[in-house]
Amino acid sequence: MASDDSVKMDAIVVGGGPAGLTAALTMARAGLEVMLVERGEYAGAKNVGGLLYGTVLERLMPGFYEKAPIERCVARRSLVFLAPEEHMALDFGAEAWARPPFNHTFIVHRSAFDRWYAAQAEEAGVNLIEGMVVEDLVTETSGGETKVCGVRIAGDEVFYADTVILADGANCLVTERARAALKLRGGRVEQDFAIGAKEILSLPKERIEDRFDLEDGQGAAIDFFGAPFDGLIGGGFLYTARESLHLGFAARIGSLTKAGLSPNDVLERLKAHPLVRRRIQGAELLEYSAHMIPEGGYDAVGDVSGHGVMIAGDAAGLVNMSLYKEGTNHAMESGRLAGETAVEAHGRKDASAAVLAGYAEKLRGGIVMKDLKKYRKVPVVLERSPDLLGLYPRKVNRLLTDFFTVSERTKSKTQREAIRAFLRGLPKWRFLRDAVRARHLA
Amino acid sequence: MTDAPEKMTLADKLYRTKYEPDAAHPHIVVDQAVCATCKDRVCLVVCPAEVYKADPNDPKKVAVSHENCLECGTCRKACPFDGIEWKYPEGGRGVKYRFG
Numbered sequence: 110m111a112s113d114d115s116v117k118m119d120a121i122v123v124g125g126g127p128a129g130l131t132a133a134l135t136m137a138r139a140g141l142e143v144m145l146v147e148r149g150e151y152a153g154a155k156n157v158g159g160l161l162y163g164t165v166l167e168r169l170m171p172g173f174y175e176k177a178p179i180e181r182c183v184a185r186r187s188l189v190f191l192a193p194e195e196h197m198a199l200d201f202g203a204e205a206w207a208r209p210p211f212n213h214t215f216i217v218h219r220s221a222f223d224r225w226y227a228a229q230a231e232e233a234g235v236n237l238i239e240g241m242v243v244e245d246l247v248t249e250t251s252g253g254e255t256k257v258c259g260v261r262i263a264g265d266e267v268f269y270a271d272t273v274i275l276a277d278g279a280n281c282l283v284t285e286r287a288r289a290a291l292k293l294r295g296g297r298v299e300q301d302f303a304i305g306a307k308e309i310l311s312l313p314k315e316r317i318e319d320r321f322d323l324e325d326g327q328g329a330a331i332d333f334f335g336a337p338f339d340g341l342i343g344g345g346f347l348y349t350a351r352e353s354l355h356l357g358f359a360a361r362i363g364s365l366t367k368a369g370l371s372p373n374d375v376l377e378r379l380k381a382h383p384l385v386r387r388r389i390q391g392a393e394l395l396e397y398s399a400h401m402i403p404e405g406g407y408d409a410v411g412d413v414s415g416h417g418v419m420i421a422g423d424a425a426g427l428v429n430m431s432l433y434k435e436g437t438n439h440a441m442e443s444g445r446l447a448g449e450t451a452v453e454a455h456g457r458k459d460a461s462a463a464v465l466a467g468y469a470e471k472l473r474g475g476i477v478m479k480d481l482k483k484y485r486k487v488p489v490v491l492e493r494s495p496d497l498l499g500l501y502p503r504k505v506n507r508l509l510t511d512f513f514t515v516s517e518r519t520k521s522k523t524q525r526e527a528i529r530a531f532l533r534g535l536p537k538w539r540f541l542r543d544a545v546r547a548r549h550l551a
Numbered sequence: 552m553t554d555a556p557e558k559m560t561l562a563d564k565l566y567r568t569k570y571e572p573d574a575a576h577p578h579i580v581v582d583q584a585v586c587a588t589c590k591d592r593v594c595l596v597v598c599p600a601e602v603y604k605a606d607p608n609d610p611k612k613v614a615v616s617h618e619n620c621l622e623c624g625t626c627r628k629a630c631p632f633d634g635i636e637w638k639y640p641e642g643g644r645g646v647k648y649r650f651g
Contacts, residue, residue, distance in 0.1 A: 150571065150643040155622055156651050219651035240643030263642055280624030282639060304625045306599045308564070309650040353650070362629050365597050372599035372625075373561050396650045397564040399599035399621040401628070 118144045118236075120451050121260055121270040123243045123283050125152030128422025128440035128447075129276030130226045130235075131165065135448025137234040141455055144236040144268060145227075146243050146260065153223030156278075157305065157400035159348040159355040160330060161222060162438035163213040165445055170229065174211060178221040180350035181328025182211035185321075188432075189384070190502035191335035196384045197506045207327050213438070216328045216348045216355070218309075243283050246273065246418075248290050254462075255291050256416035271460045272451040273418045276444060279401040281424035293412035300409040300426050301488060303343060304365065306372040306399040307357020308380075310392035314352050320388065321349050332432070333358070333385070335502045337378040340368040342491045344498065345379045347388060356380065356389055359402055361491075372399060404430045407485035413472060414465040419447040427477055431484040431550055439477045446471045486549040494543040497550070501540070504531055561601055565619055572618050573644040578637065579617040579626075585634030586613040597629045621646050 120136050122129045125147030133145045149155045160183070166173050174182070185202030206212040231237045247259035247267055259269035260283075275284045279302065287293065312320075321329045333345035343360025358372075358379055365372065379385055403409065403426040410427065413420045421427075422440035429435045450468035454460040472478050491498065511527035518526075579602065586592070592613065594603040600619040603626065606612035622645055627637045639645075 148639050148642055150647055153651055154647045155645075157648065158651065220648045221650075223651075242639045242642045280622065280627070282637075302625070302628050304597065304599060304623060362597060362625055366591075366593040366629055369596055371596050371601070373564070373601070377558065394559060394564060394567050396648065397561075397568050398646075398648055398651060399623040399625070401623050401625055 116144075116268050118142045118268060118270040119455050120144075120272045120274060121146065121268055122274045122276060123260060124276035124278055124422075124424070125149070125227050125237070125239070126156055126223060126276060126278055126422060126440065127226070127437045128424070128444035129274065130223070130230045131169070131441040131444030132274045132276060132421055132448040132451070133235040134169065134230045134233050135445050136451050137230065139448075139452040141452060142236075143234070144238060144270070145230065146241050146262065147227070147237070147239045148242045150240045151224050152227035152237075152239065153220040156219040156223055157307065157398045158219040158437065159216060159307070159346065159357075160434070160437070161215045161217045162435050163210070163215060164438050165441035167210055167213060169445070172209070174209070174215065176225075178217065178225050180216045180218060181323075181326055182207060183214040183216060183330045184323065184327035185329045187329065187331040189331055189333050190506055191333055191337060191382050191384065192503045192506040193336045194383065195506045195510050196382075197502070197509055207324070214330070216330070216350050218350060243277075246283065246287055246290060254416060257287060257291070257418040271417065272454055272465070274421060274444070274447050274451065275418060275424055276421045276440070277424050279403050279423040284420050284424040287415070287418055287420070288411070291415040291418065293415050295411040296405065296409040296426070298405060298408045300403050301361060301363070301405040303359040303361050303402045303404045304372055304399060305357055305359035305402055306376050306397070307346075307355055308376065308394055309350075309396040309398070310354045310356055310389055311352065311395045312354055312389075312392040316391070317349050317352070317354070323349065333379065334498050335506070337375065337382055339499055340495075341365060341370065341375065342495065342498070345385075347385070353395060354389060354392055356385070361404065402430075402436070403428055404488060406430055406488050407478065407481040410478070410481065412469070413443075414462065414468050416462040416465070417460050419450065419465055419468045421447045427481065429480050429484055431487050433480075435480070439480075442475065442477050443472060446475065484549070490546045490549045494546050496536075496539070497543055497547055500535075501543070504535060507531065565600060568621070569647045569649055570618065571644045571647050573641055574618065576641055576644075577615070577617045578640040578645070579615050579620060580636045581613050581615055582634040582636070583612050585632045587611040589632060589634065591631075593629045593631070594626045594635065597625050599623060599625065602626070
């Protein structure tokens, strides 16, 4: 029990990213006494990202993009398939994406964005404690049931709360302890992680806008597939910030160890591709960073609540790893739902497992788990059909370049040869099987 | 024609990333008994900051440069023998992204 000199809050949030800050903001707005503990010197100090999806934030703070440190809106997207010396791109966009609400898709520097978001939470009344590590949870066991009743900060200081919301991200040591202490069930499959590594490359604003065909404030988000990632389950990305580029990739950890490739080697491979090289020409490295991404999807999500505790965001594994690659909005939505559930528990003076299970129910009945469910087969499809990201795009690339190769041969012959080259080495049955499986990715 | 960009070494890259070092409190400790029998040593491959290297003085050991750690946690997930004891660095210490 709390001794007289220890602090007792209505709720404590562990982690100042999109999930934790949204949970804290939601609770503070409802009048709860909330403390948020962030281990970085400032919120965002440990976070890596690029794309921010703003659907949830738009509902919480309409027009947030007017004030938040947004680098550019995403006015254009591209899917680029790379063969060693060829490329094939699908480029699309809409003028509407360059107007409010900007298709809810923004390019940000997370260090700046998270710090801004933390300031909004603080303004709403959240007690923001930065530069403090939560070492462990304080638990109590009675009648065979364990409940979370607070957190232990480095230096053995203890803070108590009715509800603790864990939003400690992909590398979630505190959540792991909670899972063990409360015997929370894991998902149907073990969580599988990707490692993402990227560079922030400085380039003058005008050069970015000229090079990527953008107007002031507009940005491009490019996804890369193919040759630089041969043998890996993963792909690359390039996002244009205001005066810098985010260039990086993410690949399943197991695929990297199997291929014996280090993240930095893969990043260098991507940078060495002629198309990418021209995009980043003259840009200077400002920062190199890395972060994990939970990619197990729907089936890797386990229990997200127990007595006195809820788990949100990456710590719960709520990332959509299809082409949409949404994570920040899922983090915010889960944080919002956890926050709302904590407010209800506060009103009922009951944060038992049964009451906080309401969070899990809301999550399952809402957009986050519905979207994750739609793409539940993505991890398995990518594992079992690696040619989808490697061989097939390369083949189509080759087909196109062969088709448009100018020579003294007749067009009939050129085309026949192109089709023959396309079919050569294409495993027919596997191709058909993979084509059918690919429907799970869309 | 394009200029071939100079390829930076990883050490050069890490130099651009900001850290608040804490030399006195290593947040990573490897179990050398495990490392001595480990053949694959995936940590040497998979760490984006090459924190793990074969110890030049004793090839049975793994040398750890914890001050370069980007705190992604990949090594924890990759080590098949749970040979890495990984804690968060002390509050405010470790990597400090200026862009992220």
